[in-house]
Amino acid sequence: MSDFTSSFWPIYISAITIGGILGCVLLLWISGTTKVPSASDNTTGHVWDGDLREMNNPLPRWWVGLFIITVLFSGAYLYLYPGLGSYQGSLKWSQTDQFDREVTKGNEQVAPIYAAFQGKSIPQLAQDPQAMAIGDRLFMNNCAQCHGSDAGGSKSFPNLTDKDWLWGGSPEQIHETITNGRQGIMAPVAEAVGTPEDVRNVAHYVLSLSDSPHDSVRASLGKAKFGVCAACHGSDGKGNHALGAPNLTDNIWLHGWGENAIVDRITKGLHNVMPAWQSKFTPEQLNVLTAYVWGLSNKDAGAVEAAAEGGTNNAAAPAPAPAPAPVATPAPEASASPAAAEAPVGDDASVQVADGVVKLYFAVGKADLAAEADQALADIVTGVQAGKKAVVSGFVDSTGHAARNEELAKQRAFAVRDKLKALGVAEDMIELKKPEAIDAGADAKARRVEVSLS
Numbered sequence: 001m002s003d004f005t006s007s008f009w010p011i012y013i014s015a016i017t018i019g020g021i022l023g024c025v026l027l028l029w030i031s032g033t034t035k036v037p038s039a040s041d042n043t044t045g046h047v048w049d050g051d052l053r054e055m056n057n058p059l060p061r062w063w064v065g066l067f068i069i070t071v072l073f074s075g076a077y078l079y080l081y082p083g084l085g086s087y088q089g090s091l092k093w094s095q096t097d098q099f100d101r102e103v104t105k106g107n108e109q110v111a112p113i114y115a116a117f118q119g120k121s122i123p124q125l126a127q128d129p130q131a132m133a134i135g136d137r138l139f140m141n142n143c144a145q146c147h148g149s150d151a152g153g154s155k156s157f158p159n160l161t162d163k164d165w166l167w168g169g170s171p172e173q174i175h176e177t178i179t180n181g182r183q184g185i186m187a188p189v190a191e192a193v194g195t196p197e198d199v200r201n202v203a204h205y206v207l208s209l210s211d212s213p214h215d216s217v218r219a220s221l222g223k224a225k226f227g228v229c230a231a232c233h234g235s236d237g238k239g240n241h242a243l244g245a246p247n248l249t250d251n252i253w254l255h256g257w258g259e260n261a262i263v264d265r266i267t268k269g270l271h272n273v274m275p276a277w278q279s280k281f282t283p284e285q286l287n288v289l290t291a292y293v294w295g296l297s298n299k300d301a302g303a304v305e306a307a308a309e310g311g312t313n314n315a316a317a318p319a320p321a322p323a324p325a326p327v328a329t330p331a332p333e334a335s336a337s338p339a340a341a342e343a344p345v346g347d348d349a350s351v352q353v354a355d356g357v358v359k360l361y362f363a364v365g366k367a368d369l370a371a372e373a374d375q376a377l378a379d380i381v382t383g384v385q386a387g388k389k390a391v392v393s394g395f396v397d398s399t400g401h402a403a404r405n406e407e408l409a410k411q412r413a414f415a416v417r418d419k420l421k422a423l424g425v426a427e428d429m430i431e432l433k434k435p436e437a438i439d440a441g442a443d444a445k446a447r448r449v450e451v452s453l454s
């Protein structure tokens, strides 16, 4: 097998290699045989500074010897190893073979470790600290560049720590995704939808599915056109794992949020590729990676030790818990203030009221309000009726992508604003205030919106 695409290059390389060696030989030969006419005192006749003369001595023997050895060495080397264009050398050595041998050797060394995982189901593997430590390293080296080192994803690269799946979150589905890769394809369907106005209307209908801010007149006009989308996203908009068509009702936006983003999807379509890993990993490694990814969103089942809030994420500990960042993030507000005395905050949406401030907590990556939000906001609503203003500020935890987090903080604040409006508070009595630092630390308490009266 030759790496050359044209027969010119092997010849060119051989010619300059052999030409170089012959040049050396020629130089040796010339300098060994040619006699410079010499003056009677064995100098060449060159004189510098009036007194400095160049002697006409032969080359030192050791130097000539080295030259000869070099020439012989290169001859032997080029005979044994590939060096002359496409000639493979009599030993048939190649970089690829050497690499393959080393990989095989490495695989043999780790085989006993993987053998211990054999026969374990994916949930069992997700509980095995050694398997998860390996999974963590495999993930960091191969997946983190796209999905983020906390697997939190970013625009167009899905978050693997939540329960929102394009292609399904069962162990089998995740295994299939990693092994054979996935191609998420949405064709541009604007023509099927109708006029550009129809497209905007349908976009507002899609926004209405997740209770995102939308124009309700447009949304009701757009509803009729959603049939085009229903083929893939389902008539209820909840998506279809077989096609990788996302749930449009959950307020999680992989490719951007808002009317313009959705109009873009409809007019330009999408093609999003998750590479296949079958040829890179052994079946055992694919299982470990599947268990690692599955464990990220199934931590109750997956990680007994790491279940506690703020669990550390060092390589030895299995850390499928998504929320804690691997670094000890300074969280001044979250830990120094009276918050420390409050009840601990779980991973689901919840509510706490203290000192007239309503704190609404959110699940990772979500902007959905807890069911008790209405009740908790009752005092705020009364306060507004008494002439005060409601101030709404969104915070996020420090895991994940900063731009995405900022977007999330905004969406959470919008969700609370919409809730207040639904509870009868006029929009001009609600002040959306961006906090100076939206990132409020690494634990569940950081994922919140605060509402107070001013």
Ligand code: HEC
Binding pocket: 139, 142, 143, 144, 145, 146, 147, 156, 157, 158, 160, 164, 165, 166, 167, 168, 174, 177, 178, 182, 183, 184, 185, 244, 272, 273, 274, 275, 277, 289, 293
């Ligand atoms: C080159 C970037 C890239 C790399 C590297 C990559 N992925 Fe992905 N991955 C993607 C994209 C893009 C998608 C979304 C595909 C789609 O939109 O249908 C995805 C989707 C996934 C999904 C499906 C998510 C869902 O919601 O169904 C899983 C699971 C996944 N990747 C795991 C991995 C693992 C494990 C690795 C490392 C072995 C990895 N990925 C490496 C880009 C990447």
Ligand code: HEC
Binding pocket: 166, 183, 184, 185, 186, 187, 189, 193, 202, 203, 206, 226, 228, 229, 230, 231, 232, 233, 243, 244, 245, 246, 248, 252, 253, 254, 255, 256, 261, 262, 265, 266, 270, 271, 272
């Ligand atoms: C042929 C199947 C198909 C049809 C028809 C289709 N979609 Fe999609 N859509 C997809 C797939 C697949 C994706 C996800 C691509 C990816 O990320 O892998 C997607 C993604 C989206 C997204 C991005 C969601 C996000 O999280 O960012 C939006 C919005 C969307 N579609 C809206 C629509 C609307 C509105 C229509 C109808 C006008 C429609 N789609 C019709 C298959 C389809």
